[in-house]
Amino acid sequence: EAGVVQSPRYKIIEKKQPVAFWCNPISGHNTLYWYLQNLGQGPELLIRYENEEAVDDSQLPKDRFSAERLKGVDSTLKIQPAELGDSAVYLCASSLDTAPGNTIYFGEGSWLTVV
Amino acid sequence: AQSVSQHNHHVILSEAASLELGCNYSYGGTVNLFWYVQYPGQHLQLLLKYFSGDPLVKGIKGFEAEFIKSKFSFNLRKPSVQWSDTAEYFCAVPWGNAGGTSYGKLTFGQGTILTVHP
Numbered sequence: 001e002a003g004v005v006q007s008p009r010y011k012i013i014e015k016k017q018p019v020a021f022w023c024n025p026i027s028g029h030n031t032l033y034w035y036l037q038n039l040g041q042g043p044e045l046l047i048r049y050e051n052e053e054a055v056d057d058s059q060l061p062k063d064r065f066s067a068e069r070l071k072g073v074d075s076t077l078k079i080q081p082a083e084l085g086d087s088a089v090y091l092c093a094s095s096l097d098t099a100p101g102n103t104i105y106f107g108e109g110s111w112l113t114v115v
Numbered sequence: 116a117q118s119v120s121q122h123n124h125h126v127i128l129s130e131a132a133s134l135e136l137g138c139n140y141s142y143g144g145t146v147n148l149f150w151y152v153q154y155p156g157q158h159l160q161l162l163l164k165y166f167s168g169d170p171l172v173k174g175i176k177g178f179e180a181e182f183i184k185s186k187f188s189f190n191l192r193k194p195s196v197q198w199s200d201t202a203e204y205f206c207a208v209p210w211g212n213a214g215g216t217s218y219g220k221l222t223f224g225q226g227t228i229l230t231v232h233p
Binding site for chain 1 (some may be wrong): 119145147151156157158159160161164173205207209219220221223224225226
């Protein structure tokens with residue numbers, strides 16, 4: 001069974017440029033998450049989708065970050081314009097739903113470097 | 116707010132040594148706890164989880180963790196580590212922004228890097 005697929009794996013951009021990350025969750029998983037992981041820290045939730053609805057985006061910096069999950073499957077996370085401090089790993093994850101006991105499965109992450 | 120603390124940032128061991136990684140959480144009540152592992156170049160994957168019942172939880176690859184409510188701890192253990200256990204280990208709890216258990220959000224500790232020398 002395929003896991004959570006993310007692309008690109010690595011991206012280097014200049015500050016003020018836009019960048020987009022794509023995520024394909026595990027088939028049948030209704031819940032999709034985007035996490036941010038800074039160097040030396042644990043992941044932090046940016047946004048969570050239940051099907052196509054964003055149900056928790058309180059941690060998403062909405063002035064420059066946006067996300068969508070069209071048709072409740074794939075998702076994209078966009079940053080425009082990027083800042084130096086956005087250099088981090090962007091993790092996508094999915095789970096069947098948010099019932100207790102369900103495992104959250106993570107992708108390999110998209111490593112962003114802003115120069 | 117809930118927090119998760121991992122005391123050791125970097126642990127270095129030789130093969131066959133015993134391992135114990137600390138994890139403490141900051142609230143009482145119903146507790147659910149997770150350990151995730153991230154091997155070099157790979158994705159985060161679940162090692163084990165505690166929801167209820169036996170406080171000693173067995174996970175994959177010979178890992179186990181013990182939930183001690185009185186100490187607010189969920190330490191990860193392995194009796195004999197291997198070189199292939201070199202990875203970063205994260206403790207996590209489901210905790211929402213408004214407070215209270217939320218299975219839609221995992222709050223992670225800062226991680227412990229384990230290096231095992233052959």
